[in-house]
Amino acid sequence: MSSELLLRIRDLHIEGRADEQWLPIINGVDLDLQRGRVLGLIGESGAGKSTLGLAAMGFTRDGCRISGGSIEFDGTDLLALSKLQRRALLGKRIAYVAQSAAASFNPAHKILNQHTEAPVYHGVMSKTESQGDGMELYRKLRLPDPDNIGFRYPHQVSGGQLQRAMTAMAMSCRPDLIIFDEPTTALDVTTQIEVLAAIRDIVEQFGTAAIYITHDLAVVAQMADDIKVLLRGDEVEQADTRSMLANPREEYTKSLWAVCSFQRPLKADVAQDSVPVVSVAGVTAAYNKSADVLHDVSFDVHRGRTVAVVGESGSGKSTVARCIMGLLPPKQGAVLYNGEALPASYKKRTKEQLRCVQMIYQMADTALNPRVRIKDIIGRPVEFYRGLKGKQRDDRVAELLEQIELDPSQYMQRRPTELSGGQKQRIGIARALAAEPEFIICDEVTSALDQLVAEGILRLLARLQDELNIAYMFITHDLATVRAIADEVVVMKEGRVVEAGPKEEMFTPPHHPYTDLLLSSVPEMDPDWLTKLLAERGVDNIGDAAVARMN
């Protein structure tokens, strides 16, 4: 491995335009990257990770500008180049892999045709050469049927495969530097591990330097040689991965590392004769006339306890929630509330029945009406269910805002667009609380949030449960969240419950093979975890391949 300096950024300042003025996004960050090294950029959202990653290509998003500093790539100053000269570099010597491959591929062209575009444009290879090379890369990335997968359209392959095809595309010109911008954030754990293994392999084989942007610490521990921590546009610290993980110097880094440590005390077992608040009894359901997506699903949720429902996307977790809410009447089976069957459709339920079951949504952006003030978003259920009006209503809203740790005088009059992601999710919680329910469904409430913010939400939910004795059904694919908050766990796969039981049982072997796969696919902070796992299971026994073998 040569130690030649490839990328050298000095005192970089980037500003973004908002409300008629330029606000700083990056305040004087330095960055050095040697050939063949992988640098991990971590930090919460708004820390400037992506902006810095794009700046490494001499590029800024619309409405941003580079206001100072220098960016040197292999000795040439990127900022001094004209647009045309820079275009000759991008794609050929510097490549970019975006977060969502599904949104980045052009849906109207076949994958391989998009793959060959850059090499042909830059004159690196002819179209036939590049096609052959693409198939070779697909083979190296362990894509199924590498000779033919390139002739499919993007929507015909799965998300994880698409992300690997995107990595192959970035490799198509054998660049010196690839920037990975959260390439696995949108993927399931079992799929994520395939992509991680593939990316690491190919970066090592070709000796490519890479900048790996992510907010997932465990992932960056597997991928990066060095880690740089960013906070609001400033560098917090940088060190090589092992020493960074072993002894972080700065307080902020320590707090990031400590996130995973939140864990609730175990609760006493449920009494044998207690009636569950909500009981899902043998539910089979389907959308319209298509095939069943749920098969005879049953589980109980007891008062004041949290049941985590885990599984990959498409396993039917959210569909169960829709059945409980009455949005999707089941074909067979029923949902019992305190031992009595709830009407299948929400339209037939009484106001009281509707009040007792509430839901918190994954995307707070779409769950809160952007045109309604916070006061009315929370005030509406207060007024609707409890009939409070005027001053009484406002007092109750203020009380709820205090419960979710937001200052009423400051937030009552705001609209959702004036809040951060974590604050929006808190408003979503307050809206559910306003109905004074006994049971709340939390549908992936933390998956769109940064780890620190997500931890705050989890702590809040735990506190509210202790104070108000509410039962939660917690839908998630993140097992760290399950460890933190659940009392019982239900594992779902393809619409069936494969395993259910108290948390401590779920996290100790023996498991159902699927649970085992899920658990072992969750990245750990140990930098050797991926290497060990691959050695243990073999490269062909991870992700989709392993799931397929199980069937």
Place this chain on the structure above:
Amino acid sequence: MAIALWRALLIGGVLWLAAMMLPPLMSGGWDGLVAAASQQRLVRTIFWISVVLLIATIVSWVFRELLRRTMPEVIAKPMRHAPLTASFGLMIILLYVIVSVGAPWIAPYGEAEIFTKINVLPGGDPELGGDPSHFLGTDQIGRDILSRLIYGARNTVGIAFLTTMLSFLIGVTLGFLAATLGGWIDQGLSRGIDVLMAIPQLIFALLLMTIASEWSYRSGISLTWFMIVIIAVLDSTRVFRLARAVGLNIVVMDYIEAARVRGETLLHIVFKEILPNAFSPLLAEFGLRFCFVFLTIASLSFLGIGIQPPLADWGTMVRDLSQFINFAAYDPLTAALPLMAAGAIALLTVAVNFVVDWMLQNSSGLKE
């Protein structure tokens, strides 16, 4: 890019004009300039167009500054980013509103008042067949044209506004209902609207108006009311299409689902949850629809079955005065009479579209 090109053209034009104007202006002052400009028809046309554009620009700039400095923050804030076209549009709309509301005080005579002198020529010069008391002359049965032009603003604009409101009430309500309820209600409404839209609008309106004139005769209700309802219903088809499309995008949001499982009524969902989010596209459409309704009314009046005499209205005035266009070669002012009513329609249409463009740009967040 496009804006840069326009700027270059504008600056080039101004420089060219200045080069043309400077010698006569130096030698003979303003009169010399006008005299020099009148010699050639093309130069004369360009000269007067530039003068009008320049005045419009200055006036709208002054109007915008006035709004920015004297108005409360609610109005002043958006005006700080408003382009001159928007300020021009707002000014013209304001002017029309003032004229239509204050018509009885502004107009020298009543709209139906008949004088003994008929066909008095405009200009107010007795030697040329004019009359100082009727600046724009009188029509075939001796009504003051200036007064009718002013009252026309009130009738035409007022009726158009009422019709557009009604058409939005029908279209938006049905469109949101179709989007929210879906299923066979959506199918039924949409296909019904398709049938209505398949018939050419003006022909359909003519047909219905002919039928309505019989009803009007029997029931004693003014034909104008029938016209408002007919045009509103025909125009609501377009509003329905838009409201349904916008509504469909909003209905899938989680907050609508949250409202549904809360047990909210349809009325609350449509008017409290959906409507506020659909407001800006609907408002922009309102501006455009208003122009089309306005033109439909003027067309119907021109054909003689719209707003009925003695109510003054611009469409009817264009028809009544249209013969005067034949005098264009001899007496430009007289020939311009029918064009004044037409020009009033055109000016308002342009003004409304300027304002709508500005609002669309604001709501879409486009910068250039």
